[in-house]
Amino acid sequence: MLSADEAAELIEAIAARQDRAAFARLFQHFAPRIKAFLMRGGADADAAAEVAQEAMILVWRKAASFDRSRASAATWVYTIARNKRIDLLRRTGRPPIETEDWLTIFSTEGDAADKSVLDGQTYMRMKELMDGLPADQLVVIRKAFFEDKTHTAIAEELRLPLGTVKSRIRLALGRLRVALEKEEGDR
Amino acid sequence: MSRHPAPDELLLDYATGVLPEGPALAVALKLALDPEARRTVDRLRALGGALLETEEAVGDVDLEGALARLDGVAVGPRPAPPMPQQGQAWAPAPLRSYIVGKDWKRAFGGFERIELALHGDTHRVALLRLEPGKGLPLHKHVANEYTVVLQGGYTDNTGSYAVGDFAVGPGPQEHEPIADPGEPCIALIVVEKPIVLTSKLGRWLNPLLRWGWM
Numbered sequence: 001m002l003s004a005d006e007a008a009e010l011i012e013a014i015a016a017r018q019d020r021a022a023f024a025r026l027f028q029h030f031a032p033r034i035k036a037f038l039m040r041g042g043a044d045a046d047a048a049a050e051v052a053q054e055a056m057i058l059v060w061r062k063a064a065s066f067d068r069s070r071a072s073a074a075t076w077v078y079t080i081a082r083n084k085r086i087d088l089l090r091r092t093g094r095p096p097i098e099t100e101d102w103l104t105i106f107s108t109e110g111d112a113a114d115k116s117v118l119d120g121q122t123y124m125r126m127k128e129l130m131d132g133l134p135a136d137q138l139v140v141i142r143k144a145f146f147e148d149k150t151h152t153a154i155a156e157e158l159r160l161p162l163g164t165v166k167s168r169i170r171l172a173l174g175r176l177r178v179a180l181e182k183e184e185g186d187r
Numbered sequence: 188m189s190r191h192p193a194p195d196e197l198l199l200d201y202a203t204g205v206l207p208e209g210p211a212l213a214v215a216l217k218l219a220l221d222p223e224a225r226r227t228v229d230r231l232r233a234l235g236g237a238l239l240e241t242e243e244a245v246g247d248v249d250l251e252g253a254l255a256r257l258d259g260v261a262v263g264p265r266p267a268p269p270m271p272q273q274g275q276a277w278a279p280a281p282l283r284s285y286i287v288g289k290d291w292k293r294a295f296g297g298f299e300r301i302e303l304a305l306h307g308d309t310h311r312v313a314l315l316r317l318e319p320g321k322g323l324p325l326h327k328h329v330a331n332e333y334t335v336v337l338q339g340g341y342t343d344n345t346g347s348y349a350v351g352d353f354a355v356g357p358g359p360q361e362h363e364p365i366a367d368p369g370e371p372c373i374a375l376i377v378v379e380k381p382i383v384l385t386s387k388l389g390r391w392l393n394p395l396l397r398w399g400w401m
Contacts, residue, residue: 015262015265018262023257036242036243049247057256057260063263065266071233078232078238106212123241126233145203149205169196
């Protein structure tokens with residue numbers, strides 16, 4: 001296992017001194033997880049492995065732009081991996097902006113809430129929180145995260161009125177907000 | 188909390204990276220101006236991170252192959268902080284690369300605009316600038332329209348919108364936005380399809396305005 005602090009230090013070691021051993025440890029932790037994450041969304045093993053590899057190469061190239069005060073290592077790697085997936089699998093109508101530009105143009109600035117949800121234990125609770133959503137909300141949120149689908153595409157696929165999908169998303173995010181605020185307040 | 192927040196479903200689409208460039212730019216500007224929206228997206232990204240981190244590792248990934256590729260791949264430099272543009276203090280960072288070297292152009296109808304070039308998108312995106320008290324012709328939307336106010340404000344039949352407010356096209360309803368007193372109103376407008384003008388004059392102007400609009 002790799003703690004959030006350890007993962008952050010490994011990315012920083014790549015940025016500071018092109019540390020290949022650090023890259024190898026990050027790769028061993030994240031590449032299989034990226035692959036599993038993508039396969040959960042329907043990608044076949046080969047495509048998932050390719051995206052995982054490409055995403056990790058981008059982790060190497062972009063290591064200097066990682067800022068642990070703005071996002072945890074897992075969140076940062078997730079952002080890179082999901083953009084790479086869209087680049088490579090192009091299952092959405094997203095225009096051909098390279099992931100690198102996408103990350104630069106559309107990076108969020110300023111205070112990051114992620115700071116307060118850094119550790120692995122909290123991640124476990126976030127996942128449990130999501131899995132605990134009512135089934136009709138869970139299916140929509142899972143499709144959004146695992147299958148690269150817009151809420152419009154999800155509505156079409158589930159043959160639901162757009163308004164129904166919107167209200168499920170709003171309810172789900174409301175629950176997540178309340179639970180996370182409570183957790184952040186407990187610290 | 189902003190009186191006119193961006194809808195949750197749009198923030199979710201943004202956080203999972205599936206929004207086309209035009210709407211993504213609108214949301215990015217909203218985030219730059221609204222800490223509450225930023226918190227929501229940060230939490231959604233953290234949820235993505237949590238789903239990745241708690242995933243069970245599937246074996247059989249090619250570390251040797253990845254290490255071999257690193258020889259040809261340099262670690263990039265730390266990105267420079269975005270420079271404020273002279274005379275464009277109203278433009279949040281995500282907008283700046285889009286408006287380099289661009290100037291306001293007078294549009295038919297008493298407003299000014301800057302058209303933004305996207306990477307082959309289906310959306311049309313423009314900045315509009317309206318002097319206080321000036322309005323846009325009465326029109327309605329045939330598809331989604333997103334508006335983010337960057338300076339000043341405007342009022343229409345759905346309410347008043349100030350800096351950082353986000354409006355989703357009012358659907359079949361007609362509206363006639365008028366700039367509030369004070370600074371000129373500057374807003375980013377993202378539309379999916381051409382706007383249909385409904386006044387008599389508007390209908391006559393429509394073929395012109397379809398292009399003159401943005």
